[in-house]
Amino acid sequence: MRRIEVDVNGSRHVRHVDERRLLSDFLRHDLGLRGTKVGCEHGVCGACTVLLDGAAVRSCLLLAVQVDGCRVDTVEGLAGPEGLHPLQEALHRHHGLQCGYCTAGILMTAVEMAGEAGPHSVEEIKQRLSGHICRCTGYAGIVAALSEVVGS
Amino acid sequence: MKPAPFRYERPSSLEEALRALEEAGDEGRVLAGGQSLVPMLNMRLAAPSVLVDVNAISGLDEIATEGEGEAEGEGEGDRRYLVVGALARQRTLERSALAASCCPVLPECLSVVGHVPTRNRGTVGGSIAHADPAGELPVALLALGGEVEVAGPDGVRRIGADDLFVGFLTTSLGAGEMLVRCRFPARRGAVGSGFAEVAPRHGDFAFAIACASVALDESGRIAGARLALGAVADRPLLVPAAGDVLGGSRGAEPALRAAAAAAQAAVDPADSLHAPAGYRRHLVGVLAGRALRQAVAKASEQLTKGGSR
Amino acid sequence: MRRGSVRSYGLHASVKARARASGPSASVEDRGGDRGGTLGRWRRRGTVDYRRMMVTERRAEAPTRPVGLLGQPVRRVEDAALLRGEGWFIDDIDPLPNTYHAAIVRSSVAHARLSGTDISAALEVDGVVGVLTSDDVAALSQPFPSVLDVPVDYRPAAVDVVRYVGEPVAVVVARDRYIAEDAAERVTVDYEPLAVAATVESALAPGAPVLHEAVGSNTLSDRHLRYGDPDGAFTRADLVVRKSFRVPRSTCTPVECFGVVCHWQKSTSSVVAWCNFQGPFTTHAVAAHALGIPASRLRLITPPDSGGSFGTKSSVYPYVVLMALASRRFGVPVRWTEDRVEHLLASSSATERVTEVEAAFSSEGRLLALRLDMIDDVGAYVRAPEPATLYRMHGCLAGAYDVADVDARARVVVTNRCPTGLNRGFGGPQLYLPLERTMAAAAGMLGMDPAELARRNLVPSSSMPYTTATGAVYDSGDYEACLDEALRLAGYSDARRDQGTARAEGRRIGIGLACVVEPSVSNMGYITLSQTPEARAQALPKSGNAEGVTIAMGPHGGVTVRFTTTPQGQGHATVATQVVADVLGVDPALVDVRTDADTAANPWTVSSGNYSSRFAAIGAGAVHVAAGRLAEQLRAIAAPLLGVEASAVELVGGAARVAGEPSRRVSIRRLAGAAHWDPAGLPPGVDAGLATTAYLALPGLDPPSADDRINSSATYGFLVDVAVVEVDPETFAVKILRYVTVHDAGRILNPLLAEGQVHGALAQGLGAALLERHVYDDQGQLLTASFLDYLVPTATELPEPVTAYFESPSPVTPLGAKGLGEGNTMSAPAAIANAVADALGLEDVEVPLTPGRLWSASAS
Known part of the structure; x- marks a missing residue:
């Protein structure tokens, strides 16, 4: 077990974790932040994507001990008291989610894009989305939503 | 799908890391970006008893140039390198202005290495040390004729790309050694590179990869050409015959076709899950041609722009 | 007769829907949103549709109704x-304290x-x-029952013999x-x-x-069914096309995997199981049988959210038992x-099918x-509901074609592979790939354009309702109009012309139809x-299809809807809200739809669940029926307060009011309060509870006849796809230049959701066409057991389709709606x-159409 100190969505957490514990399990089961989903645990599906110091990463491919001293952002931190994040709003407007299981990961990739110099072309948006598997929507609504917020 | 237990070391200096690796011996594995290793841990295809997490070592993530001359095109005679610390993230190199100007083929091939979230974490050194025959970075290192710097119990040494990849997922690094820097020859003069692959989906391991680097002399003849292939052998493969065929030519279609044929002759790929052997051999010819054609075109552009140096 | 009466209440809601488009309503905040977004796109993409116009015209005769959702x-x-x-997905809930975690040891060999x-x-x-252990499973369980009367001992874990890798x-x-x-x-497990x-071939060798x-054979069932006079027709034929096909195993891979939490209560020998099951609830009884307990002692609870299933x-239920x-x-x-x-x-995969087709044509096509x-190939066991x-x-x-004579041999074969089961399309891709490839081949042989050949054979709209040779009753549709529209949207004749030009330039462009x-x-x-007709005659006749809905109004006028449709992203709660808000005239914000199912609390039947695109037709239909009954109650309570007959009361904008005199009104909240607080004041004959449960079974569904004919589904939609592709002549990579899909799924209840279903099904259909296949080696080892090797399409691989919708209302469903969530998985491959x-000018191609296969086919 190791002691780690992590800032998650602006809240400081101090926990003792097993060295082999995956960040995805730490977030979901130790901190109770179950908005981050687990879909493959080998880094392909993208459902577990979170921001680590602002960069989108697979939380299933990180050990919780590796984020000691870092800032992690998850889907729970997106909506503010004034309402949904513009990207959440856009996904809603464009029917960019069905079962909603891949949505948290897609949102975190989109938030990363929103923080970069834009605008992003549709082709770029599709390439960024290609790291996320959605089996429900066929992606068109997601591409439209992201285009509206981070596109040209 | 959870990792088996291991001892976790997080050294803060290279020396500590090397010591930890030496102590762990065969039981130790370096954890850098973890984008290839952690999936294997999760599936329990790998279960090292010691994991040496090198991410806390400072100074191994720089991207800089080294060698004669500060700016592109200066320092004739001596080679100039883009030096990439082993811990530099793939995404950082992909977006690096220095990489774009020194080795434009690197950002190009990095754009199809996995996906942004894996490149945000995956390291350049890790990808090369992993030596996946279908990895784009090892193929690029080979095509560019780069080298790596490795640190070990006996100090630091350099290994040329031609001597680095020795088998499936195997490099010539010795026990207790760790890759610390990658050195890519920087573009200078009438040099061009090309990259082509066909993968089932964006970001997937490709059916075949070709990466080429071509240098022209003042007269527009090919002074040197390197062609490397990926995903068609147990390791990234240099095709010297392709360079031999092209040397001295003007890179016209017949020569390019002959070089592509040489590439095809150099490989004997196996059937893979989604592509039969014959197709992959066919693809080697197509992609080698495409990569070389691009490289010649870009080198010619440079020649027109600034002449050979 | 039946048809007429059902249609009348179907039109009721639809008419309101059409009216809604022309006027705003203050009660619905969602509708007032941005129309330049998906809605706008949808509108532009949709075609001008004469059927819609017809519906709108008919509306003029109806009394003025308030706008609806x-x-x-x-x-x-x-x-x-x-x-x-x-x-709340299954892994997000902790229903019981002190819960322990399971890991399953699985067979590493295919047969031992x-x-x-x-x-x-x-x-x-x-x-x-x-x-x-295996011994525990043998001692504590019964084999799962099967519709096939064969001695296959299928348990949730291997007993004595393992029959597939991963068992x-x-x-x-x-x-x-x-x-x-x-x-x-x-x-450690020792295997002999x-x-x-x-493969099927090795199992039959x-x-x-x-x-x-x-059983003594790997063929568990072999039925030969004949309708009309196929032999005579083949004798008369001018052309007989013979082709063989293989539709391989693929799998829908929801992003959320299976999850189960089980508790066995010793004192009552009963089980509570939380799981992301999706029905059909026939398998609830199958699971209870395996556990050796009455079905009433197996309480299945599904969480409100499920991360896809398709x-x-x-196939979660064997794990519930385990x-x-x-x-x-x-x-x-x-x-x-x-x-x-x-x-x-x-877990499960789609059933691999090997088909030999023979098609008899006249010289006119x-x-x-x-x-x-x-x-x-159903895999190692017949897991219910297979061999469905x-x-x-x-x-x-015979698909969309008017064919009188059909001969079908249907065999069920076991192999040393994972058992198969429901996967979106279920039987559709297995049928339509052979059928539509055969049509294309026939067109070539007849020297006819494939679109023209299709046109000559489509069931004509004048024949609707049309009874097929095998017993289906196609309830409505104008197939030719859909074909025309699809061809128009695809620019079909131009595309055919351009194809020739491109070919001369060395480009390889192709056009395909389904x-x-x-x-x-x-x-x-x-x-x-x-089963044979004789065996069926011995058993309980089966025609299950019903769905149940409970609807209740609380003391403040809030409405709760419960059903067992186990949604996994299709938007059931949204559609139910639309239906309820329309029928009860309440603000949709007051409607709560509980999507979690509980066999101890929800209305359900064996056919409940989320499959065969049921929701629009029967799920929403049952909500409509239940809401209608609650509306009757509210009208009855309001009538004496308003001093009119209940039939003169309408429910609009949160109030019960006198039709034609909107100022004479009483709020629904008041009526709800009255029902809850003052039962003594209710009119005579009005039930004291503001709650009702309704079950709906659709008409026209009977058990199979003695001559093996069956109306296998309640309603039938139609779609035409036109694909224009370009194949790289060097790398053989396939690029989709244009994809048009035109649907007629009856009345569309929510165009946003319909579009989502079409896009989603198409994504899976295109995945099966181009990428997806489970690959096994000759020892039955699965080589595609990770997302690195089992390739599903991502945003970069999919085209943006052109879609359009016709609306030929179904006469057999309460809202005129049909399912549309599976069609493109059937059509796209x-x-x-x-x-x-x-x-590429190839006679035979195999899906998925990987570049390597196309190279091989072109090289040979």
């Missing part, structure tokens, strides 16, 4: 929670006798509660999953290898290893969360008769076609295969 692109009520990460399992080392791992052989129960996996690695039959010795999660046994054995609640490798290896010889894949399409074996009749709301009786074959 049904038919509108209302945005989803599900999104608010899901976007915030507040959904189990000669010993050593669990001692596993038991020594700190944190392990116990290991459930459970033991279950470790431990404090957490990490520890459970540590211990699972320490279980047996010969492997990894002489001397093939027999999987189930008691059929696959029907974890219930583990809970029983060790006396603790047990949780099992499937991981992705387990899912790909051992009339399809006279069809012979289909179909062999379904083989018969789901039975009513529509016409598909899409059934929805299965008649469960079709599964009994696997055929349309793309036709286009690619056209581009």
Whole structure:
């Protein structure tokens, strides 16, 4: 077990974790932040994507001990008291989610894009989305939503 | 799908890391970006008893140039390198202005290495040390004729790309050694590179990869050409015959076709899950041609722009 | 008669929907949103539709009605929670304290006798509660029953013999999953290898290893069914086209895997199981039987959210049984969360089918008769509801074509591979790839344009309702109009011209077509076609299709809806809200739809669940019926207060008011309060509770007839796809230049959701066409057991389709709606295969159309 100190969505957490514990399990089961989903645990599906110091990463491919001293952002931190994040709003407007299981990961990739110099072309948006598997929507609504917020 | 237990070391200096690796011996594995290793841990295809997490070592993530001359095109005679610390993230190199100007083929091939979230974490050194025959970075290192710097119990040494990849997922690094820097020859003069692959989906391991680097002399003849292939052998493969065929030519279609044929002759790929052997051999010819054609075109552009140096 | 009466209340809601488009309503905040977004796109993309106009014209005769939500692109009520990460999926809930975690030890070989399992080392791992073994499973369970009367001993874990790689052989129960996996690695299993039959061909070969010795053959069922005079038709034919096809195993891979939490209560021998099951609830009884308990003692609870399923999660139930046994054995609640490798290896896959087609044509291009010889590989066991894949399409074996004579041989074969099950399309892709490829081949042989050949054979609209040779009743539709529209949107004649020009330039462009009749709301009786008429006569007749809905109004006028449709993203709650808000005239914000199912609390029947695109037709229909009954109650309570007959009361804008005199009104909240607080004041004959449960079964669904005809589904939609592709002549990579899909799924209840279903189905259909296939080696090892190797399409691989919708209301469903969520999984592989074959001039192509295969086919 190791002691780690992590800032998650602006809240400081101090926990003792097993060295082999995956960040995805730490977030979901130790901190109770179950908005981050687990879909493959080998880094392909993208459902577990979170921001680590602002960069989108697979939380299933990180050990919780590796984020000691870092800032992690998850889907729970997106909506503010004034309402949904513009990207959440856009996904809603464009029917960019069905079962909603891949949505948290897609949102975190989109938030990363929103923080970069834009605008992003549709082709770029599709390439960024290609790291996320959605089996429900066929992606068109997601591409439209992201285009509206981070596109040209 | 959870990792088996291991001892976790997080050294803060290279020396500590090397010591930890030496102590762990065969039981130790370096954890850098973890984008290839952690999936294997999760599936329990790998279960090292010691994991040496090198991410806390400072100074191994720089991207800089080294060698004669500060700016592109200066320092004739001596080679100039883009030096990439082993811990530099793939995404950082992909977006690096220095990489774009020194080795434009690197950002190009990095754009199809996995996906942004894996490149945000995956390291350049890790990808090369992993030596996946279908990895784009090892193929690029080979095509560019780069080298790596490795640190070990006996100090630091350099290994040329031609001597680095020795088998499936195997490099010539010795026990207790760790890759610390990658050195890519920087573009200078009438040099061009090309990259082509066909993968089932964006970001997937490709059916075949070709990466080429071509240098022209003042007269527009090919002074040197390197062609490397990926995903068609147990390791990234240099095709010297392709360079031999092209040397001295003007890179016209017949020569390019002959070089592509040489590439095809150099490989004997196996059937893979989604592509039969014959197709992959066919693809080697197509992609080698495409990569070389691009490289010649870009080198010619440079020649027109600034002449050979 | 039946048709007329059903249509009348179908029109009621639809008329309101049309009216809604012309005027705003203050009560619906969602509707007032941005019309430049998806809605605007949808509108532009949609075609001008004369059927809609007809409906609108008919409206002029109806009395002026307030605007309604049904038919509108209302945005989803599900999104608010899901976007915030507040959904409740199976792994997000902790229903019981002190729950232990399971890891399953699975067979590493495809066929072997189990000669010993050593669990001692596993038991020594700190944190392990116990290991459930094959012997425990044999002692504590019964074999799962099957519609096929054959001695196949199928249990949730292997007993004596393992028959596929990944078959459970033991279950470790431990404090957490990490520890459970540590211990699972320490279980050693001894296998005495047996010969492997990894394909249909090897399972049917002489001397093939027999999987189930008691059966004595790998063919578990072999039925030969004839309708009309196929032999005569083949004799008369001018052209007979013969072709062979293989539709390989693919799988829908929801992003959320299976999950189960089970608790066995000793005192009552009863089980509570939380799981992301999706129905059909026929298998609830199958699971209870295996557990040796009455079905009433197996309480299945599904959480409100499920991370996709597309059929696959029907196969959760064997794991419910397995974890219930583990809970029983060790006396603790047990949780099992499937991981992705387990899912790909051992959850379920679509049924592989090998088909021999013979099609008889006249020289004018009339399809006279069809012979289909179909062999379904169901894997190592027949897991209910299999062999349903083989018969789901039975009513529509000739697809969209008017064919009088049909001959069908249907065989069920076991192989040493994972059992198959529901996967979106279920039987459709297996039928339409052979059928539509055969049509394209016939067009070539007849020297006819494929679109013209289709046109000559489509069931004409004047024949609706049309009874097929095999017994289906196609309820409505104008297939030719859809074809025309699809061709127009695809620029078909221009594309054909450009194709020639491109070819001269060395480019390879192809155009492919697929016409598909899409059934929805299965008649469960079709599964009994696997039995002979004599055997059926001995058993309970089966025609299951009903759905139940409970609707209740609280004392403040809020409405709660409960049903057992187990949605996995389709937006059932949104549509139910639309229906209820329209029928009761209440603000949709006051409507709560509970999507979690509980067999101890919800209305349900064996046919409940989320499959065969049931919801629009029967789920929403049942909500409509239930809401209508509650509306009757409210009108009855309001009538004396308003001083009129109940029939003169309308429910609009949160009030009950006198029709034609909107100022004479009483609020629905007041009526609800009265019903709850003052039952004594209710009019005589009015029930004291403001709650009702309604069950709906659709008309026209009977058990199979003695001559093996069946209306295998309640309603039938139609779609035409046109694909234009370009194949790189060097790399053989396929690029989709244009994809048009035109649907007629009856009345569209929510165009936003309909579009989402079409896009989603198309994505899976294109995946199957171009990328997806489970690959096994000759020893039955699965080579595609991770997402690195099982390739599903991502945003970069999919085109943006052009879509359009016709609306021929179904006369058999309450709202006129039909399902449309599966059609493109049936059409896309055929349309793309036709286009690619056209581009490369190939007679035979195999899906998925990988560049390597196309190179091989072109090289030979």
